[in-house]
Amino acid sequence: MLHLRLIVPADRTDEVVGLIGRTVGTAHLAVLTGAARSPVGDVVLCDVAREAGDELIGALREMGIDSSGSITAENMDLTLSKHAEEAERAAPGEGADAVLWEELSEVTHEESTFSVTYVAFLALATMLAACGVMLDNAVLIVGAMAVGPEFGPLAGISTALVQRAPRLAGRSLWALIGGFAVAMVLTAGFAWLLDALGLFTEDMVKAERPNTGFIWHPDWMSFVVALLAGIAGTLSLTSAKSGALIGVAISVTTVPAAANAAVAFSYQDLQQTWGSSAQLLANMAGIVLAGTLTLLIQKALWNTRRRAAPPGRREAGVPRGPRPPSKG
Template structure:
């Protein structure tokens, strides 16, 4: 339930009461003692779905816009009449005015926003370097990215240019700050005793996960956008949804920053593409769902303008996502190709170990050097095979060529193969 309180300007009391009667809601009138601007306070208990129709009727009836109308959430209402009101005003979404107010509250002051963002990025960067998923998820609780992501979309659908502009600015500058923070931390830590000598970020699984994203990564962003709108519109679970949105944005932004610090252009491009496509997808989903939920500007003459703004942004976002998806699709295909080659090599080596032709030789994959960039530049996969043999056994003179031909037949790819032979004795 909501409690709507209208501070009635002098001469407008009959107008407010007639509106309440026409809307079919209960009300109570209190005498107002003030500087002379207001003559009464009208309190109206209503379900959430009735707030917007009631406020719209007040505006349509000509209530002075200089008056105060306060909407508060009622923790508990003890009355059988509440059930009747809920039956008359069915619905679960909050009013346009509450939506606009909540979106503005979710986007904190700039100083608070950037402090929390730098802290969350620093924690996430540490989690990436430590390969700690728990640390990364913990950092997401601090990240304040949900507010700007949703306030930008809310501003468009309700025709609040200032709110929309602020949401976009905070998102863009926030991502830039996150990348710069991670790059600075990486530059400071690189070569120190806090990281192993020769530490390479591309070998860390948590980093590699953000540099080899697949098209399936879109589901996180799209799902986060849907959950964000639902939590905002229905006023539930915004903290957990904020974590989901932050997971889609902060870790890949931090990964891009680490790529800058370590001088890995591939890391910067792939992680940067992931964070951009996630950001755009969240905004696209939020825009469409808010409009489909029925939110419009309160002035009917501004609805066409808001729709035009919505349409142009949706087109721009769809085009940008489509272009970035080509990059994401390319990464997905390249990752599949490298994984397929490695899988085929491993499978063939196991088959060669069981093949009587090779007597008691045992074949093991030691390294496969085949990177994403090699798929598109024509780079040849380099394979090192470790072969165990009983002491005294001799391999054929062209043994390395035999191994290479078997592996090339299995993978369908030209390979550069190095064979390391080890005399092995095994005890009972």
């Protein structure tokens, strides 16, 4: 279940309450008249089944409640209520299969921001991977992949393509390209510094490295793994199972490939530089492709299921027009 907290102008409260009342899958409706101070208005509270949440939030946005008041949605881990159980049974589909597009757009928007923190995490992950590459240490490589935040922008690109949100696409591309560019430059400088200190040597780059040599030898299996990871990562975002993202992060070699390219470039090993760059691009392309296809399939399956649902299990809603563009 989702818990909605709305701030509604007083003259529109009846309209909003009517919409919630007509929406199958809602429960626990409460109105606090005049409770809101900034902005001024009434506070409307309700719970809604996750599978009905996207339609309700979309209808509220079409009414302009996000502009004249506010819409806040929270995931509820536990709800003990017969009314909630009846609401979930009445709502079409299953909550685990539902995609909250507004939530997904917001999450990818936040994760795709080119910020100091984002660049710091990406640079640190790339430097850790550089140490793993030079020491041929798989443990360091796995740790670096877990630290890297690059899945956010990759998911943002997929979401933007499906939602046709050019601003989110531009923001995600900038975070991805700019972030990796800065991280790789800093990692190259890091490699030069450690070389000056005698901790890195050219022989370490030229060595066979049985545990990490695959990083600069891209093949079709690399692309297949990226596809599978992209599907798993997208499903984890849309189903709110964020724990699966850790597994996704340590499945693909985006950060290690960037690190190997930076270190190899610092020693003028162009063969490894190009090979690592190809590995990086293949992994990113596979994740974006898989994420986009996964979202399209989820959208199509959900729409099909909704159309096939009995009339009593559909939202009444309001006449639907074009949805306002998302924040991304």
